[in-house]
Amino acid sequence: MIALKCENVYKVFGKDADKATRMLQQGASPEELPEGSVVAVNNVSLEIKAGEIFVVMGLSGSGKSTLLRTLNALGPATGGKIWVDGEEITAANDEEIRRIRAEKMAMVFQHFGLLPHRTVIENAAYPLEIRGIDKAEREERALESLKTCNLLGWENKYPDQLSGGMQQRVGIARALTADSPILLMDEAFSALDPLIRREMQELLLEIQDQKRRTIVFITHDLNEAMYLGDRIAVMRHGKVDQIGTAEEILTNPANEYIEKFISDVDRSRVITAGSVMVPPPVRLYTTDGPNLVLRKLSSVDDEAGWVVNPGSRRLAGLLYSKDIIAAMRGPEPPRTVRDLVRTDYMAASPETPVAELVTALAETAIRVPVVDEHERLLGVVPRIQILRALSDRDDFEDETIEPAQPAADEIQAVPDTVPYPAESADATEVLAGRRARREAARTSAEFHEPLETPSETILRKGRRQGVASGPLGSATGALMEKAAKKENRRRTRDSFEGKEDRN
Template structure:
């Protein structure tokens, strides 16, 4: 069941934003609006996130993904559309009601750690609970438990400047977990970390998710991170969601050339699974086993197969079994019943395809977007970039314009400062507290608020 639902969300900065939404609905382009001094940061975004799911929003810098995230907890008010959490329309709440929801039900972790330099690790982790008015003894108990979950047992009395970048981000994660919020919003949370530490944090999040089952929206520009973490992934371009699906859906059936250009360098063997590439057992029946006997039934196939693997086995682990004989590898479901087969020809074929728009490879569904999500292929398609270049000139222009647009839009947001979850800390329209000192000056935010 969906806990979070965004329906036809628009966020427009500049003059007469409501008129701009109507123009977009009538077919006006983002460039036409920009020529009139209006920036469309998010355009007609619709999606849902089920309980316990990690939903990743991926796109180039300035594609609108961080702006979209800030509309989910009311740090930015949508120009049009609605955001519902547990059936409650967050866009209809008063400021006081919204602050209560943010302090109790929604936690946020940002790219930069935003730890208070004058507070210990334990005090930083307990800050969100302090904002809620939780008594000192209880908040320290809960913060200590959260630090243990985040792998920081024994560091409670340390100071932020005594920690590495990865450890500081663990404190930010513990601060979010300590409040026991139902919805966790993570905006480029690991992108400032070194590659090895970043992977370690990804492992930590996945391990925590096995037991905590939080509903998570995770923002990233890193495709490999999206593929590793996301149960479902939304790809954004120029403010629009151009495709939503599982990692396998996006790898096997990219919606257009723009998505295909993203996935061309992905190690497909680490993302795709046996269940995604298998063929029907019927295709094996009638063939001959290695000892010359005919395979007539599914039971015959299981007996003749060189190996039996679960549906979620990574393709990288199938090379050895597939090369052990002429009979395909058997794929079984949770009950041990035959679900499909992976012939060696199929394995090599999938790895060599590279993802073509609109393909029908494997058992994955066709490229899809959530109900109500409009995708204008003419606006979203872009030629696949030359393999010898990291970015085409077009892509660089798109990134530059989008980044400039989102920056300009943030500054133009009406009403200026908002109030954070505690109702005291001033927050700029991009969700960062004003006036914080210590550590890196940019990107400061109260991670657990």
């Protein structure tokens, strides 16, 4: 459902605004307009969905705040059409405009817009007072809004007794008390200190989870737009250059201006686990036998894998090959791996920012699982995918580290059947052979300095180009270091095994 719609909207300031608007509609450029004409909004068309946070962002003078004021006719458009919840506000008379504003729209201003001679609860209840609702009901509803905004206990204070952040909370509470389906926020957090601003952003998202309002949010802060917006419109010189999700704008900018505009954004806070996840390299099930699991892990040169319940695909946990070996050496080797699965693990949702995965992936080579709301395994996030996403390099795919393939006899040595005590030694021998070859490869590496690997090339270029700079730069660097070291070990091991085969 569409809550707000703009169709070829113009807003021109000046004595000949109507004439200038007609000239723009006929194809004239802003430079050809009558002297004194200022084009604030130039042929903007967009649709805002019900229940979404739609962020309009741009530099000062881009026309974003003027566009917002055309939506509720505080600054009526000089051309085009605007619909509010199906009603064309650009064709409405003054009385109808006031009704639409009172019933369907509320506004939160940058500098709070509170009445200084009224208490907090009186400010919060003001929209209902205008509608003629009795005092008891409006104060009851205002108290509920103040509770949502964490302001209980302050209802009898005056605005000048509150901090800036608290005053802004009162402004939001006032908008919530109006119970309007559409909320217009004009740089509502721009006047706040960074820490208070982040608190208010988090509060807004919490309120949105509860209330599901349609919010049009104006900002010049790119990180704020990326953090809050379900979709973002980027404006320049009164026009909309691009509309899309944060990830769409970040990964596929429409033009050079937007590409430069987003150059300093913290990509790790925007790119999500769902966009970088890949299918698990192997499928492990709780009903698999130990030998079968060892064979699967060996086929992709992994020491561990994620196990799911057959049928439901719900994630059961993490299984290490070393745990299987230890169990098979015991007096009663298990027939399935169900009881060997570790359940203390970190999982991500598709919406989890990759910033929250960097530390975990820097400390271990185990891929992070991605699950849905029913705990079903959707995919995994390996370190190489994080590097590719943060580096924004098109050729990164060619430098992906592929796992070494096991020898054919190594796979055949582990049967697909459920293990019995007599078979335990076979699997143990397979794993022991792998460990011996790796140890020999490490010993060989001490006497042979390998050539620069693709991963080391990534690392060297990343340091020079400042890949993933910012607060997560060191963690990303650690990922690169580990990727380079792993590639060195693989190359040395392959070289050693090649010599062994020739001998």
